[in-house]
Every structure is written in C-alpha cells, then in structure tokens.
Amino acid sequence: MxxxxxxxxxxxxxxxxxxxxxxxxxxxxxxxxxxxxxxxxxxxxxxxxxxxxxxxxxxxxxxxxxxxxxxxxxxxxxxxxxxxxxxxxxxxxxxxxxxxxxxTDAAGAFAALEEAGCQTDGKKILIVGAGGASKSISLFFAERGNSVKIINRTAEKAQRLADEIAEKTGNSNVSGSGFESGWNDLKEADIIIQTTELGMGKYEDVSLFDKLPLLKTEQKEEMIRSCVSKKTVFDIVYNPEETTFLKESKAAGAETMNGMMxxxxxxxxxxxxxxxxxxxxxxxxxxxxxxxx
Ligand code: ATR
CATH class of the missing domain: 3.40.50.10860 (Leucine Dehydrogenase, chain A, domain 1)
Known part of the structure; x- marks a missing residue:
C-alpha cells in the first residue's frame, strides 16, 4: 500500500x-x-x-x-x-x-472559461438549470458581481435559487424564471452556461433550444443565430461527443466549450x-x- x-x-x-x-x-x-x-x-x-x-x-x-x-x-x-x-x-x-x-467546481468552471479566452468581468451570465451545479456556478459569479439570470424547466426552483443567491451575496442582479422567456434571456446574455443533465450520456440528447417556446419551427435556426452568435456557450457536460445544444450553438457562430476543462x-x-x-x-x-x- x-x-x-x-x-x-x-x-x-x-x-x-x-x-x-x-x-x-x-x-x-x-x-x-x-x-x-x-x-x-x-x-x-x-x-x-x-x-x-x-x-x-x-x-x-x-x-x-x-x-x-x-x-x-x-x-x-x-x-x-x-x-x-x-x-x-x-x-x-x-x-x-x-x-x-x-x-472547487465553480472555480474550475471559471478557470476553464479564462483558459478559453472568455473574459467574464462585468458580463451578463445566463445559467440554465437550478440543481447543484447551477447553484455553485451561479453563486460564484454573483459573488464576483456579475449579473446572473437562472432559467430552469421548473420556474419556482430557479426563482427560489436566485432569491437565495441574491440574499447570500447581496447582489440584486440575480433573478430566476422558467423557460418561457428563454429566447429573450439568451439574447440578453453575454455568456451562456448549461448545467442540466440535458445531453448527458444516459439521457436523451435533446437540445435546450428544443425546450424553448417558438411560434413557428422554421424560426428555430434564425432564433439560435440571433441569440448566440459570437457569444461563449459553455455546456458543463463532458461527453466525448458534443451535445446537440453545443453543435447547434457552434453552427450558429458561437464560441463553444464543453465540461472537460x-x-x-x-x-x-x-x-x-x-x-x-x-x-x-x-x-x-x-x-x-x-x-x-
Ligand atoms: P446537478 O446536481 O447535477 O446540477 P440536479 O440537482 O439533479 O443536478 O438538477 C438537475 C437539473 O437538470 C435541474 O435544473 C432540472 O430541472 P428541474 O428543476 O425542472 O427538474 C434539470 N433537468 C433534468 N432533466 C431535464 C430535462 N429533461 N429537461 C429540462 N431540464 C432538466
């Protein structure tokens, strides 16, 4: 031994x-x-x-x-x-x-963003999901003074988490909601961090974009482009295969990164x-x- x-x-x-x-x-x-x-x-x-x-x-x-x-x-x-x-x-x-x-999870996410050349100071961060991973990462950026929006399938969980983080950090620019305003939230964000199990090996690889309400399906590609082009899209899943969400984001002109780093x-x-x-x-x-x- x-x-x-x-x-x-x-x-x-x-x-x-x-x-x-x-x-x-x-x-x-x-x-x-x-x-x-x-x-x-x-x-x-x-x-x-x-x-x-x-x-x-x-x-x-x-x-x-x-x-x-x-x-x-x-x-x-x-x-x-x-x-x-x-x-x-x-x-x-x-x-x-x-x-x-x-x-060290959230500091690891931050170091990975920095290594990828993504400047986070003063940026508006959109976090998808309201579970354990979301909590650490949202808290980390709220403590650094970033504006943080949390969106989640279950709206109340996002709102509860946002309230808790705002209270613990004294950062009033932390809010949470469901997916109904998702396209607008993507549009307003500078950096998008996906923390849910969507796309993880054992789950079906459904993209976040398919969870957001659209008036017409034909709008999807155009909506993705207008929301993520030239932004950093980070999916903390580390499948060897990129998730559909990352592939769609990359195709729309986003800088993408997965959870490996x-x-x-x-x-x-x-x-x-x-x-x-x-x-x-x-x-x-x-x-x-x-x-x-
Ligand atoms: P972790 O600790 O890994 O972050 P968790 O605490 O189990 O995981 O939280 C899982 C997150 O993934 C939640 O935000 C969950 O959304 P709900 O709060 O609505 O349950 C999200 N999630 C899991 N499966 C999902 C799916 N099929 N579609 C959308 N969100 C999903």
Whole structure:
C-alpha cells in the first residue's frame, strides 16, 4: 500500500475520470509514492468511510454525486465560506485531526472559461438549470458581481435559487424564471452556461433550444443565430461527443466549450489544496481525454 493516499468517494463512482487524471498528475511530478482511487460509498456510510480514511492517514478526498451535499449531515467538516454558502463540498483535507471542506467546481468552471479566452468581468451570465451545479456556478459569479439570470424547466426552483443567491451575496442582479422567456434571456446574455443533465450520456440528447417556446419551427435556426452568435456557450457536460445544444450553438457562430476543462481545473485546484503543488494541466487533460476515448 502506498503511504500517500487520495481518492474519490461517490455512489456510483466507477465511471469517475478522477483516478486517471490525478494519477497522471502525481506521476508527472515524480510523486510516485502517491495513489488516487475511486471508492463506492453509499450515502448512509459516508461518515464512517471518511473517519476510516482519516484514521488510515489519507491526504485528502474528493466527493461526488450524491455525497457533496450529504456531507453536511455528518457534522464532520469545517467548510470554507464558499462551500458553506454553496451547500456542497467536493474536496476534503485532513489536518491536525480536523477535516476541512472546499468546493472547487465553480472555480474550475471559471478557470476553464479564462483558459478559453472568455473574459467574464462585468458580463451578463445566463445559467440554465437550478440543481447543484447551477447553484455553485451561479453563486460564484454573483459573488464576483456579475449579473446572473437562472432559467430552469421548473420556474419556482430557479426563482427560489436566485432569491437565495441574491440574499447570500447581496447582489440584486440575480433573478430566476422558467423557460418561457428563454429566447429573450439568451439574447440578453453575454455568456451562456448549461448545467442540466440535458445531453448527458444516459439521457436523451435533446437540445435546450428544443425546450424553448417558438411560434413557428422554421424560426428555430434564425432564433439560435440571433441569440448566440459570437457569444461563449459553455455546456458543463463532458461527453466525448458534443451535445446537440453545443453543435447547434457552434453552427450558429458561437464560441463553444464543453465540461472537460472544468473537470480538469476542479481537479487541479483540489490537487493544489492537498499538496501545495501546481499540477501539469496538459498532463491531466490528456489523461481525461484518453480515458474518454
Ligand atoms: P446537478 O446536481 O447535477 O446540477 P440536479 O440537482 O439533479 O443536478 O438538477 C438537475 C437539473 O437538470 C435541474 O435544473 C432540472 O430541472 P428541474 O428543476 O425542472 O427538474 C434539470 N433537468 C433534468 N432533466 C431535464 C430535462 N429533461 N429537461 C429540462 N431540464 C432538466
């Protein structure tokens, strides 16, 4: 057994790309004594599994679905301010008998946008979806002072989330609604971030554009062009195949990006929290794209 141990807890977790990504990062830094593995941990066993990892001297852990929120029920961790507000933790460290919690997902999304050359300062951001991923990303940009509009299939969920974020950040330019005003919301936005499961492997690959009400179907292509042309459209899904939503956006002249670099950067930020070292982003990216093939 290696004496520098890391891992990801999730349920299910077998599909996780994190072991390949972190192992490549450790190897590239010559940290061959370190290992990173995926562990299937059922939500009801989370507390016990974390305490076991702590007792065994783990250096740190990632948490993924459905444990990011569940961790708050264990009373084990000291979350940082952002993770506390987001109500979700994806990174744990063990230090001096204490367990600290962080959330690197939204900072990963931000780093991916920056790397793609997308300037976000002062931009109007449209977030599609009102689940956990939307919450972290919306909160992150609201804290940075961006105008944030959240649209979601279930309008009340978007409104509730927007109200919560506006209250937590003091940013009054945060609002939420259903899909009924979707075309107009797309038109007004500078950057569009799709956070729902639409287009993910196990779901049918229906584009967001097909969920928005149109008077006539023939208008669709023209509407897409007038709404997204020359804008950044970011879909946090990281299928090897681009989602229909991204393909349609690209065809209409948008700068498009998928979730692969968000995955890489959230991992890189966790790696830095654990080790104090900056991992090689190119090596991590290659490990993820090879694993996706
Ligand atoms: P996550 O934590 O991954 O963000 P989640 O909390 O399960 O996921 O939230 C899923 C999001 O995807 C929600 O915004 C959900 O919309 P509803 O709030 O209306 O349920 C959205 N979603 C899932 N399937 C969808 C579909 N077929 N069409 C539109 N939105 C969908």
């Amino acid at each position: 290696k004496n520098c141990r890391f891992g990801v807890f999730g349920f299910p977790v077998s599909h996780s790309l994190s072991p390949a990504m972190h192992t490549a990062a450790f190897n590239a830094l010559g940290m061959t004594d370190c290992e990173y593995k995926a562990y299937a941990v059922e939500p009801e066993n989370l507390k016990e599994a974390i305490l076991k990892a702590q007792a065994e001297g783990f250096g740190g852990l990632n948490l993924t679905i459905p444990l990011k929120e569940k961790i708050f029920e264990t009373d084990l961790i000291i979350p940082d301010a952002f993770a506390e507000k987001a109500g979700a933790v994806n990174t744990l460290t063990f230090k001096d008998g204490r367990i600290y919690g962080y959330n 968000m995955l890489v950067f959230q991992g890189a930020l966790a790696f830095e929290i654990w080790t104090g070292k900056k991992p090689d982003i190119g090596v991590m990216r290659k490990a993820v794209s090879d694993a996706l093939l």
